[in-house]
Amino acid sequence: MAEQFFDVAVVGGGPAGATCATLLAKKGHHVLLVEKEKFPRYHIGESTVPGVLPVFEELGIADEMKKHAFVKKRGITLVWGQGREPWDVDFADAGPLTGPYDHAYQVVRSEFDSILLANARHCGVTVLEDTTVVDFLFEDERCCGLKYTRSGKASTVRARFVVDASGQNTLLARRYNLLEWDEGLKNVAIWAYYQGGKTLPGRNAGNILVENMYDSWLWVIPLHDGTHSVGLVMPAENAGGKQALEQQFEETLENSVETKKLLVAAQRVSNYRTARDWSYKSQRFYGPGFLLTGDAAGFVDPLFSTGVFLALRGGSLASAAIDRLLKTPEREAEVLKRYEESYRDFFDVVISFVHYFYDASKEKEAYWHRAQELIDPIEQMTSRQDFIRLISGQAGIVDVMRLDTTEKVNL
Known part of the structure; x- marks a missing residue:
């Protein structure tokens, strides 16, 4: 078989990889995407934030997302802080700097991720599923392609640039021993699906419920298939083996207040699932001929449902950087440096705020003021608006995650 050549080879077909590949193809680049699984496939991470909506528009799937049956998420309901009464965050209250993005979606990831991957194909990306990357090609220390196996056959592909969007497999970060673990956010999650549960009343019906349980927290996410995703996050050091963890989960549900109300008539309809929820990031997000994006670059504790946002926005940011460096190769180092900084x-802002928020002994106004200190120190908005902007991903869009903030880079 003749050696293949592409402008860009993307490893991973999740939200980050599919987004990056699609946007590069739409810019006229010849793109290969290699995905180890066959879609649709199961994945956790069902709650999104409004910061994903502009990326849907970029990808050309905004109308499809509106037409799909996914539950519309207008905010978050929290049982957190000194008071034990629930308090609501409505995305529509984020203020004028955020534009028209007043909602997000609760998604079944097998369906959502399939929409993204199908759209990549539609936009001209060559997508290989059931395909395992076994190595990266390097010449003079520059990444220049991949080796992969598919249906038992080995193949080699060369590319002008390579994207590692391999999720928590973090292929290139592990190759270079770049992973840094956040010692304060080494958690474990256990979850299951329940049928027959209630939703919150009125406009909050699509909200995620997050209930603090002092040394852990619970989530309840309503899904359009009639189930609720219900999970528990706790420090890994407090978790026992699988059987003990399941018992802790059931006991925590029983001791909850708001979660228990929603599940009073519900029945568990799935097995338990567990995952290590350790936050981490790579020491570097790029190298000669490659960059990392999505969970391959870093993973943030799921408290504020920022995972899909970081994947989509990171993939979009990566596509802009790669498009520029392919057109102006002499500026590659400069462009990649700006990508990483952005x-x-x-x-780092999200990680910092998650650490602060995990102290559940504060009044809710303290969380608002901390968000303002991080993203709006000159107080253009109210502290509550800044809190909403930060946890909805919208501060990242208008203030931080962009490549065109300096005339020098001019992306």
């Missing part, structure tokens, strides 16, 4: 700046 991505890392927002990532």
